[in-house]
Amino acid sequence: MIEQVAEPLPTSGFEKTVLELEVNNHPGVMSHIVGLFARRAFNVEGILCMPLPDGTVSRIWLLVFADQRLEQLIKQLEKLVDVRSVRQHGADHEVFVQAERFFR
Amino acid sequence: METMTGAELMVRLLERQGITHLAGIPGGAILPFYDALAQRGTIQHILARHEQGAGFIAQGMARVTGQAAVCVASSGPGATNLLTAIADAHLDSIPLVAITGQVPLAMVGTDAFQEVDVYGMSIPITKHNFLVRSAAELLEVIPQAFRLAQSGRPGPVLVDVPKDVQNQKISFEHWPEPGVREPGPEISLPAIEQAAALINEAERPVLYLGGGVVASGAAPLAVALAEQASMPTVMTLMGLGAMPVDHPLSLGMLGMHGARYANFAVQESDLLVVVGARLDDRAVGKASAFAPNAKIVHIDIDRAEFGKIKTPYLAVHADVKAALAALLPRVRPQMRKRWLAHVAALKARYPLAMPGRDDVRQHYGLIAAVAEALDDSAVVVTDVGQHQMWAAQAYPLRRPRQWLTSGGLGTMGFGLPAAIGAALAEPQRTVVLFTGDGSIKMNIQELATLAELQANVKIVLMDNRSLGLVYQQQNLFYGKRVIASRYGHGVDFVTVALGFGVPAFDLDGVADPKAALTEALTTPGPVFIRCPIDAEAFVYPMVPPGAANTEMIEA
Known part of the structure; x- marks a missing residue:
């Protein structure tokens, strides 16, 4: 038999990327989203979330490593009923750059 | 108000x-x-x-x-x-x-x-x-x-x-409208045209039907497509019934316990048209070695399936029924004599061996005898294990929604309650459940539900006092170190079933088992038939977990 043996987990070498999600604003949405990352052992480096002015929709910013599974993950995010849109940005997006001063 | x-x-x-x-x-x-x-x-x-x-x-x-x-x-x-x-x-x-x-x-x-x-x-x-x-x-x-x-x-x-x-x-003030199925996504006609062109140009195409074909009611269209384009057709475990197994273009189930000719035909294909399927590992084997020469046209309603396991050459995001309906008029009728002759040669060279098919006291013979006693209106339900794979290989499934099995999760204990539900929803049909002695014990309490409802469920228990697929894997792949896969204590299932109020008998104890089987299957109401089978009988062929589909083990 070809034994199915786990490979060591990749630890580095991937570019960071920023995801921008618009989601319905109600309890439970965040756990639907982070659950998708957690079960794939996909580390979320940064999260920022605030409701948009009218209160029914929230915007979530995620800072993640862009490994080869990211495309599949984005498709799974787009399937979530409460996720209205997903956009991908470069790691240099100012949202986390500006937030950095709160993490010193 | x-x-x-x-x-x-x-x-x-x-x-x-x-x-x-x-x-x-x-x-x-x-x-x-x-x-x-x-x-x-x-x-x-x-x-x-x-x-x-x-x-x-x-x-x-x-x-x-x-x-x-x-x-x-x-x-x-x-x-x-x-x-x-x-x-x-x-x-x-x-x-x-x-x-x-x-x-x-x-x-x-x-x-x-x-x-x-x-x-x-x-x-x-x-x-x-x-x-x-x-x-x-x-x-x-x-x-x-x-x-x-x-x-x-x-x-x-x-x-x-x-x-x-x-x-x-x-x-x-007002009642809300009931929730109904929404229309599928809009079809991209250029994608359909491209899919048709690929089928028309292919020399060795294979049609690959999954559970989505059954779910969307697209089975007749899938059969029509296969016939029009002369495409040999494989089905996943969930897709069984989409095309009658005795259709000349059917190669039955592919994958871990599929026929070798089905896996070889896929291996040799230059175009694989995957319809309503997610390229599950039990069907595909080692993904990197799967259909190495084929362009994959993947038609599915779930965009997340595209590229999840295999990168498609062309992805068609659509309800498969709508996609096939759009595809059919664009596909050129052709005979494909060379390819079909080659597939026929594969079938002859690598037949699906079914030893004991004529003996009702053996697993394949039992399944054949049950099928013989029933017609295509019957619903066939299984539990999970060896009996499930034997039934998938041997039962002549001929219509969609005829076959109810736990495919993805592989849940032992699925069968009995699922059979009860099927019999309740369609009381005019006979529902036959193939189960094993490991599986039946995982929801055996539902025999009481069955007795109460008097639903038309025929339970055919293949009893080998084993967790047969585990026992098989330990024998084949773990140096015959058998642990926790044989039951030290046998259960008197006939007494148990009778105790729950379900008529029951042991096929081993009757003089003419075939006649007893036929009578039990054609008498309305529930019945429990215990059939001892050989614990040393394994499911073949078998692709070892993690191996390519071409590396099948034979008996």
Whole structure:
């Protein structure tokens, strides 16, 4: 038999990327989203979330490593009923750059 | 103006969805709903003996009809017992609405009696879920649960309703519309044209049909496509029945326990048209070695399936029925004599061996004898294990929704309650359940449900006193170090079944087993037939886990 043996987990070498999600604003949405990352052992480096002015929709910013599974993950995010849109940005997006001063 | 409690509203909304049966078990946190059920008297409640049984009874109803079915449980252990059936529906894309009672809102989060966070627990195994926070929300949530369960790629939806929300009074002006299946995505005609061109140009195309073909009602169109383009056709475990197995173009099931000729035909194909399938590892084997020379045209309603396992040459995002209907007029009729002759040669050279096919006391012979006694209107249900794979290989499945099996999750214990649900939903049909002695014990309490309902379920138990597929793998791949796969103590299943009130007999003890089998299968009502089989009989061919589909082991 070809034994199915786990490979060591990749630890580095991937570019960071920023995801921008618009989601319905109600309890439970965040756990639907982070659950998708957690079960794939996909580390979320940064999260920022605030409701948009009218209160029914929230915007979530995620800072993640862009490994080869990211495309599949984005498709799974787009399937979530409460996720209205997903956009991908470069790691240099100012949202986390500006937030950095709160993490010193 | 309508005024009622949340519980009555739930029942009335279920009525409006066309629900006539629901399976469940009551408990403290769901009692207001049950009280409303009693007062309305409109929906027949099937009292299962374990909540997992209720979940699979609902699945059986959904699998034969294609319509969302409902199961109900109380909070805490009732809800956790449902989870396996919900996960099973998730992996096989079965439309299911699971309703659970929850402790009163004010007590949520206090570790109240029978409180579990079933909302949180069910997130990864549902399409969507709800924790209802007011009776008014039910007006939106219940129709939406049905809409979500049945739209796009079907699946389970969980609705968790705190007891005080069930008791809350609500007044409203208008009833919401029932939730129905939404139309599929708009089809890209250029993609359809390209798919047609690829089929027209291919020399060695193979059609690959999955459960999505059954789910979308596209089986006749799939057969028409195969015939028009002369494409040999393989089916996944979930796709069985989409094309009759004795159709000249059918190669039956592919994958781990498929026929060698089916796997070889896929291997040699230059175009693989994958329809309503997710390229599961049991079908595909080692993905990097699968269909190495084929361009893959992947037609599916779930965009997330494209590129998940194999990168498609062309992806067509569509309801497969709509896609096939658009594809057919664009596909050129052709004979493909060379390719079909080659596939016929593969079939002759690598036949699917079925030793003992004429002997009713052996597994293949038993399946053949059962099939002979029944016609194509019968529903065939299985549990999980060797008997399931033998039935998948040997039963002459000829119509979609004829075959009910736990494909993705592989849940032992699926069979008996699913068979009961199928018999309830389509009482005019005979439902035959192939099960094993390992599987049947995992929901054997539902024999009581069956006896009570007198549903037309024929249980054919293949008893080898083993967890046969485990025993097989230990023998083949773990140096014959057999552990925890043989039962030291045999069960007298006939006595057990009789004790539950189900007529039962042992095929081993009758003089003419074939005649006894035929009589039992054609007499209305439940029956339990215990059939001893050889524990040393293995399922062949077999692709070792992780190996390529071309590396099949033969007996």
